[in-house]
Amino acid sequence: MIKHPDEMSFSDKKFSMILFGSPGLGKTTLALSAPDPVLIDFDRGVSRVKAYHRKTTIFCDTYEEVQSDIQSSEVRDCQTLIIDTGGSFITFLQEWAMRTNPAVNKKKNGAISQSGFGAVKSEFSRFTGMVLNVMNKNVIYVFHSVEEKDKDGNHLQRLQCEGAARNLVWQPCDLGCYMQMIGNKRYITFTPEEEFFAKGCYGIEGRREIPILGMNDKNDFLTRLFAEARANIAAEVEAFAPEKERYETVMAEVYEIIDGITTVEEANAAAVSIPAFKHALTSMKEASAMLKAKTAELGFVWNKAQKTYQPEAQ
16 A cells, blocks of 8 residues: 555554563552553563552463463453563573474573574564554563663663563664662663663653652553653644645645646746745655656657657657
8 A cells, every 4th residue: 555645644553662670679560550461571571560469461471472372352452562571581482492393402411593583583573563553563672671881881770581582672662761770769761871772752751750669659650651652743743744735635636637638838838937936845756756747648858958748859
């Protein structure tokens, strides 16, 4: 399906998000604040979430179980799928790759082969794309962070994840935030800093404080964040509306002129009048293509030297 800029609203967009930080900060509870979530508990960590904040959870021993469970009515009806943690998900995928194709994906010493890592990366990408684009769900990957040092001795926070997959997961994500304690308060940051990667878009950026939740407090931080992002998208579309209106007005005139071309004189008049319109969005590009197609259909040829159409090449 081809869409022009004026036809793109993204008002129902689903988000892909990475949430990472040190253990014990409440990352899973924060992830569960997303709209109508189902948690895939690869880490067996949902027991550490306060009972009143737990949501429907998938427990699994193999990747095949996950593939089966995400076809359930509970997942079909939810809005968000949470992968907790992304690092453990990669471990599950490695076990799956070696078990299902040991001749290619498993070394003699029992470790995963280079081909096996390739299979894991491909399946990770396929799974994420399926959840986002086929199942139409938000997807949130929760990761533990691990501290590393660069060549200059600077401390860096990175995703705790084996192999090149730690870089792969950033590619499809819309939002990526690092969770940390500053003083006695918890924050997530969407703007990258020297210490860590992060990713913001749709007006979601900078540092935001995470509230402390009591038993009767509603856990909806990410639900409100996603709503804010959609509101920002809607505001951008509204600001875009005058351009869209002008585009439609111009294109209506273009259609009328081009439909009426039957002679070389009319084609030449169109070649002068159409560029003089007050164009918007892609109207000039589309009008030029339409005029080119119409003149070709009528057998007119453009003379570059004279800058006019002629009945035939001369």
